[in-house]
Amino acid sequence: MAPPQLSHEVVGEVEEVGAEATKFRAGDVVGVGLIVGCCRQCHPCKSSNEQYCSKKIWSYNDVYPDGKPTQGGFSSAMVVDQKFVVKIPAGMAPEQAAPLLCAGVTVYSPLKRFGLATPGLRGGILGLGGVGHMGVMVAKAMGHHVTVISSSDRKRAEAVDHLGADAYLVSSDAAAMAAAAGTLDYVIDTVPAHHPLEPYLALLGLDGKLVVMGVINQPLSFVSPMLMLGRKSIAGSFVGSVEEAEETLAFCQAKGVTSQIEVVKMGYVNEALERLERNDVRYRFVIDVAGSNLDDA
Numbered sequence: 257m258a259p260p261q262l263s264h265e266v267v268g269e270v271e272e273v274g275a276e277a278t279k280f281r282a283g284d285v286v287g288v289g290l291i292v293g294c295c296r297q298c299h300p301c302k303s304s305n306e307q308y309c310s311k312k313i314w315s316y317n318d319v320y321p322d323g324k325p326t327q328g329g330f331s332s333a334m335v336v337d338q339k340f341v342v343k344i345p346a347g348m349a350p351e352q353a354a355p356l357l358c359a360g361v362t363v364y365s366p367l368k369r370f371g372l373a374t375p376g377l378r379g380g381i382l383g384l385g386g387v388g389h390m391g392v393m394v395a396k397a398m399g400h401h402v403t404v405i406s407s408s409d410r411k412r413a414e415a416v417d418h419l420g421a422d423a424y425l426v427s428s429d430a431a432a433m434a435a436a437a438g439t440l441d442y443v444i445d446t447v448p449a450h451h452p453l454e455p456y457l458a459l460l461g462l463d464g465k466l467v468v469m470g471v472i473n474q475p476l477s478f479v480s481p482m483l484m485l486g487r488k489s490i491a492g493s494f495v496g497s498v499e500e501a502e503e504t505l506a507f508c509q510a511k512g513v514t515s516q517i518e519v520v521k522m523g524y525v526n527e528a529l530e531r532l533e534r535n536d537v538r539y540r541f542v543i544d545v546a547g548s549n550l551d552d553a
């Protein structure tokens with residue numbers, strides 16, 4: 257399982273622009289998502305899928321060509337090529353925008369790319385965490401009937417009453433899972449730990465898609481008839497492009513979709529990480545870097 261993460265996207269004001277930068281001006285409120293570099297030559301780069309470039313540079317835990325580390329949202333300032341910068345729509349709070357540049361676009365992109373952005377579909381969101389809660393709200397805003405599939409009953413009220421889910425399944429409830437078999441057009445699987453796929457493939461109807469989003473470094477398994485009998489597919493997806501990030505922001509603003517966040521200071525990060533390990537955040541921490549005393553952190 258990948259270590260739990262604090263929001264690593266950056267949202268802030270442009271301090272200064274370079275002589276050749278044309279897209280932004282000092283004072284603009286902008287954001288940077290997961291990518292701050294790519295080769296610009298390969299097929300993914302040329303087709304606005306730069307997140308799939310094999311030479312991409314991650315905005316955190318990576319290195320720039322000059323060997324300096326990338327620190328994403330964990331730094332007080334950054335220098336970044338305008339290609340990887342998006343404008344935050346007027347009226348959108350910066351702390352609201354940050355999770356949309358990761359969790360938001362992470363669900364928006366596959367729904368769009370896999371032909372699942374049309375109204376009337378029945379979707380499942382497996383795992384109600386940072387990505388999952390955006391999944392519920394984005395899918396609802398697309399006009400879907402949304403079922404949350406969770407590992408416990410603890411989040412039922414928040415899923416249904418606060419996020420607007422239409423149904424809630426506990427994955428260990430065999431009778432409820434059996435009753436829902438074959439009813440979903442897709443499941444967005446956000447679980448970040450090894451888990452069986454078959455219970456979720458069973459929820460899919462004809463042509464249903466299981467989209468695996470969680471980072472799991474162990475083989476996942478299923479028997480092939482689970483796919484063949486129903487022409488089902490298993491797919492993966494990796495955040496979204498800069499273009500899709502812009503679309504996600506516009507979509508969320510137009511539909512009134514807001515992320516559920518807890519804003520903390522840099523001095524709180526260790527406690528935040530411990531709470532993430534305990535599945536105890538609703539649903540994303542955002543660090544107020546500008547408001548933190550970085551000397552004490």
Ligand SMILES: NC(=O)C1=CN([C@@H]2O[C@H](COP(=O)(O)OP(=O)(O)OC[C@H]3O[C@@H](n4cnc5c(N)ncnc54)[C@H](OP(=O)(O)O)[C@@H]3O)[C@@H](O)[C@H]2O)C=CC1
Nearest residue numbers: 383384385386387406407447448449469470471493494495
């Ligand atoms: N593909 C991509 O582009 C991206 C992938 N990710 C990855 O997606 C995964 C989910 O991220 P995120 O939503 O931020 O994570 P969270 O920790 O916020 O949420 C994960 C949810 O999965 C459920 N879950 C079920 N079993 C487990 C388990 N054994 N351990 C922990 N959680 C479990 C929980 O929901 P419940 O209580 O409902 O069961 C939990 O809230 C991570 O692996 C992350 O790295 C993140 C962003 C982009």
Ligand SMILES: O=C/C=C/c1ccc(O)c(O)c1
Nearest residue numbers: 258261264290358471494495
């Ligand atoms: O290997 C793929 C990792 C994807 C990923 C992207 C963004 C993010 O916040 C993650 O936790 C994982």
